Amino acid sequence: MKKGMHNKDCTCWSCPAINLAGKVDFRACGQSVEQIKKFQDEKGGGHIMAECRRRPELGLYDPMAITFQECPEWQDTEYGYLLKNMRVMILGIDGYLGWTLALWLGKLGCKVSGIDNYSRRNWVKERGTHTVVPIARMTERLHAAKEVLGIDIYFRELDVLDKVALTEFLKEVKPEAIVHYAECPSAPYSMIDFEHAKNVQSNNVIGTLSTLFAIHEAVPESTLIKLGTMGEYGAPLTGRPLFEGFFPADAVLKWQDKEWSLGGELTPRDPVSFYHISKVQDTFNVYEACKYWWLRSYDVMQGVIYGVHTDEVAADPRLRTRFDIDEWFGTIINRFVAQAIVGIPLTLYGAGEQIRGFIALEDAMQCITRLIAKPPEPGQYGVVNQMSGYYKLRELAETVAAIGKKSFGLDVQIQRVENPRVESERHPFNPIFSKLPDEFGFVQKDNIEQEVSRMFSLLLQPNIKSRIEEKRHLILPKTWWSGQKKEVERIELYK
Amino acid sequence: MNIKILNDYNFEKEVLQPKTPVLVEFWASWCPPCKMMEPLLDELAKEFAGRVLVAKLNVDQYRDLAAAYPVMGVPSFFIFKLGKIVSGPHIGAQSKTRLQKIIEEQMDRVG
Ligand SMILES: NC(=O)c1ccc[n+]([C@@H]2O[C@H](COP(=O)([O-])OP(=O)(O)OC[C@H]3O[C@@H](n4cnc5c(N)ncnc54)[C@H](O)[C@@H]3O)[C@@H](O)[C@H]2O)c1
Numbered sequence: 001m002k003k004g005m006h007n008k009d010c011t012c013w014s015c016p017a018i019n020l021a022g023k024v025d026f027r028a029c030g031q032s033v034e035q036i037k038k039f040q041d042e043k044g045g046g047h048i049m050a051e052c053r054r055r056p057e058l059g060l061y062d063p064m065a066i067t068f069q070e071c072p073e074w075q076d077t078e079y080g081y082l083l084k085n086m087r088v089m090i091l092g093i094d095g096y097l098g099w100t101l102a103l104w105l106g107k108l109g110c111k112v113s114g115i116d117n118y119s120r121r122n123w124v125k126e127r128g129t130h131t132v133v134p135i136a137r138m139t140e141r142l143h144a145a146k147e148v149l150g151i152d153i154y155f156r157e158l159d160v161l162d163k164v165a166l167t168e169f170l171k172e173v174k175p176e177a178i179v180h181y182a183e184c185p186s187a188p189y190s191m192i193d194f195e196h197a198k199n200v201q202s203n204n205v206i207g208t209l210s211t212l213f214a215i216h217e218a219v220p221e222s223t224l225i226k227l228g229t230m231g232e233y234g235a236p237l238t239g240r241p242l243f244e245g246f247f248p249a250d251a252v253l254k255w256q257d258k259e260w261s262l263g264g265e266l267t268p269r270d271p272v273s274f275y276h277i278s279k280v281q282d283t284f285n286v287y288e289a290c291k292y293w294w295l296r297s298y299d300v301m302q303g304v305i306y307g308v309h310t311d312e313v314a315a316d317p318r319l320r321t322r323f324d325i326d327e328w329f330g331t332i333i334n335r336f337v338a339q340a341i342v343g344i345p346l347t348l349y350g351a352g353e354q355i356r357g358f359i360a361l362e363d364a365m366q367c368i369t370r371l372i373a374k375p376p377e378p379g380q381y382g383v384v385n386q387m388s389g390y391y392k393l394r395e396l397a398e399t400v401a402a403i404g405k406k407s408f409g410l411d412v413q414i415q416r417v418e419n420p421r422v423e424s425e426r427h428p429f430n431p432i433f434s435k436l437p438d439e440f441g442f443v444q445k446d447n448i449e450q451e452v453s454r455m456f457s458l459l460l461q462p463n464i465k466s467r468i469e470e471k472r473h474l475i476l477p478k479t480w481w482s483g484q485k486k487e488v489e490r491i492e493l494y495k
Numbered sequence: 496m497n498i499k500i501l502n503d504y505n506f507e508k509e510v511l512q513p514k515t516p517v518l519v520e521f522w523a524s525w526c527p528p529c530k531m532m533e534p535l536l537d538e539l540a541k542e543f544a545g546r547v548l549v550a551k552l553n554v555d556q557y558r559d560l561a562a563a564y565p566v567m568g569v570p571s572f573f574i575f576k577l578g579k580i581v582s583g584p585h586i587g588a589q590s591k592t593r594l595q596k597i598i599e600e601q602m603d604r605v606g
Binding site: 009013014048246247249250262263265381 | 496502523524525526527528529530531532534535555556557587588589590591592593
């Protein structure tokens with residue numbers, strides 16, 4: 001594929017600037033045809049017509065006639081054609097990924113807006129921990145974004161569960177793409193007790209439901225990029241492939257002496273915590289909403305993110321994104337680096353043979369940008385598995401330990417402890433993740449070695465190192481899937 | 496992309512006039528099984544290039560055309576020859592071997 005041009009043949013049919021309202025009767029099978037009939041009688045011609053919100057001078061025209069490459073509103077960028085000053089709204093803009101994406105898209109020329117209700121800051125405070133990379137207050141973040149990068153971000157403090165306020169904000173801003181990060185991202189947090197499970201599930205599930213209703217009402221032609229997780233699939237012991245959401249066309253179900261096509265059916269989900277279950281419920285809500293209301297969405301089954309770097313967040317200390325290392329909110333590679341720095345042996349749960357998919361922060365930003373650039377078609381619910389590779393956790397620990405030793409002179413050990421989770425510790429893993437590279441032109445730019453070195457360099461700064469030290473007692477897990485609360489015991493220590 | 500995209504201007508010429516068989520998928524963008532069929536149809540189009548045209552029609556965009564054929568759900572597959580349906584509707588996602596078989600049956604009868 002020619003670099004960056006994955007979306008050159010898309011037409012106005014999938015452009016969020018199109019206005020199809022009342023002009024297309026979707027669901028040809030079984031829906032009323034009166035409106036379209038009337039329209040066709042008035043205007044003549046059998047094929048559909050639309051208007052462009054950005055170029056009203058075109059009048060009514062055939063939306064299949066103009067490609068992104070031909071349209072002056074879609075401009076050449078490193079990540080494909082992107083709408084000029086594209087309006088992108090980020091739900092959960094104060095988070096690890098949300099803030100990073102805001103600066104990234106702002107730098108690309110998008111008009112970024114966003115909402116957050118700071119619940120992540122509150123959950124972290126409630127657990128008695130903190131982000132070890134200090135982050136500024138939102139007002140200061142916005143100010144620094146303007147001062148350092150020249151980016152204007154339009155922020156509103158808002159809870160996504162407040163459907164009325166969200167709808168109003170959407171109507172005001174009219175985003176052409178919406179990236180929905182605003183959920184509680186933690187499996188262990190959801191396993192603490194009933195209150196936490198309930199809060200995670202209601203925040204995530206009802207938040208997404210609210211978002212869907214608000215989009216339907218305010219901006220139905222906009223793209224919804226919804227964040228799911230690879231953990232929705234689980235790790236089936238048969239080793240069957242983890243397809244991207246759906247079975248491929250030639251998959252068949254064989255039973256007794258009969259065969260049925262499975263093509264296009266949702267694949268089985270096997271979530272591994274109450275948090276992951278909320279994501280599976282989201283999947284069904286988004287899938288159905290696309291069907292009922294012809295919304296357009298990509299559901300991103302995201303691998304575990306690691307890293308601290310994009311050029312934008314590194315441009316000024318006030319622009320840094322959060323970085324958590326505690327048992328609830330730290331992700332595994334990030335935690336390994338922090339453990340190495342304060343001399344805690346890198347902790348593997350159980351056998352340590354679990355395999356997971358991973359992607360660096362910067363690569364994740366690239367993926368989301370490429371998805372925004374190639375919007376789904378009306379009614380399309382697409383799924384991508386977003387990861388750049390998969391690894392055994394033990395191998396990752398060894399990689400981090402080796403980098404810590406070789407490049408930073410640290411004495412790093414690795415330990416196995418009791419596994420507080422209920423999960424397979426040895427399992428096959430066969431994820432399919434070819435859509436982003438094949439259809440969206442994603443090219444991996446960062447890798448574990450480079451990003452782990454960057455993390456070491458940042459986290460070894462004395463003020464950050466001391467913030468890790470302060471919370472070192474919150475690194476080893478005490479939250480058991482069984483409901484127990486106790487320290488895990490060491491099974492084995494390796495040098 | 497080797498699949499012929501149909502519309503109300505080219506349907507007559509591409510589907511109804513040729514003497515060779517034409518495989519037509521009636522599809523919609525909100526239909527996951529249809530989306531899944533895309534790469535597979537593309538492969539078939541390549542395999543049968545010059546012998547059988549593989550084409551698709553979006554039923555939302557050209558509903559009048561779709562209404563003229565017994566499209567009860569999407570995706571629906573038909574084989575047209577000399578303006579007539581000679582096979583189908585085959586409803587729902589189909590495996591590649593199944594579609595190959597359906598096409599080859601009609602090719603045997605050419606002549
Ligand atoms: N970080 C990862 O490794 C990873 C991996 C897979 C999936 N994800 C998913 O990606 C998304 C973002 O993850 P993250 O790591 O940036 O998490 P994060 O907690 O840093 O960001 C989420 C943001 O959303 C906000 N938020 C939560 N509920 C809200 C609500 N009801 N109203 C308004 N704002 C709300 C939080 O305050 C926070 O700022 C999440 O959906 C997460 O599940 C993350």
